[in-house]
Amino acid sequence: MKKIISPAPLLYPSPVLLICTYGSDGRPNAMTAAWGGICCSEPPCLSLGIQKSRHTWDNITERGEFMVCIPSETLVSETDFFGIASGRHLDKFAETGLTPVASDVIDAPYIEECPMALACRARDRMHIGSHTLIIGEILSIQADEEVCGEDGMPSIDKVRPLLYDAHTKMYYSVGENAGKAFSSGLKFRQNVYEP
Template identity: 75%
Template sequence: MKKSISPVPLLYPSPVLLICTYGSDGRPDAMAASWAGVCCSEPPCISLGIRKTRQTWENIKDRGEFMVCIPSETLVEETDFFGIASGKNLDKFSKTGMTPVKSEIIEAPYIEECPIAIACRVRNLMHIGSHTLIVGEILSILADEEACGEDGTPDMDLIRPLLYDSQKKTYYTVGEPSGKAFSSGMKFRRNLYEP
């Protein structure tokens, strides 16, 4: 039997991302974020939920562009610091030793140590309540060669991205595959038109 739980921002799994921007002074900044996900295929878009009180929100509002970096499990301490420290008065990059790299595509840096960096331009903003939903169109994806499989595309087993449990406030890593998409459920489709 299920029990009723008070509404909270609960969804499993939540990705752990580093959202990179430039401030009005041109200084690179980044924040850890987990309220995010893919929201459209054509054009490819990512959505982010960010509070207006965050420096990253100001930077995105001012410049209209941002990078979404996917950190690997080896960067858990640095990533956590990017989530607990404010970029308003602190250079998080120098504090952690992470390397901001100027993008050739948009006006936002990416983090060299992250295996994946996704360049986005703002398409839509929706003020919901405590957070603003930011929809960014994906313009380009940069991937470390070591993070790509034999087919040349990013491979989750090689990236080893972080996941977040908002209720336990704990980071996790990706587990073992449990099925193949668009084929694991085919046994139900075979008898689709039978009573």
């Protein structure tokens, strides 16, 4: 029997993302976000839940573009700091020693030390309650060569992204492979997937 629990922002896993923008003064900024994920395949898009009170919300509204950096588990302290300090009051990059790099694709920086970054242009937004849902179209992906597999694409076991548990407020790393998608379920019936 399942226990009934009050509604909460709880979904496993939640990716930990660093949203990078430029402020109105041209200064690079980044914030930590865990309310995000892929929301469309064609065109490739992701969604972010960001509070209107955040400096990053203002920056995305003003410039319309942002980078979504994927921090590895080695950057847990820096990533946490980017979520507890405001870019309105200090330079988070100077505080942490991380390196902002201007994107060649959009008007936003990425973090050099993050193994992967997605260049996004804001397509739509919807005010939900405490957060605004921002839809960003992924225009390009940048990844360090050492985190790419033989197929040239980033590999989750090499990127080693951080995950977040909203209940315990703890960061986690990725576990082991549990099965292959669009294949493991075929033991019940063959040829069920029709694109």
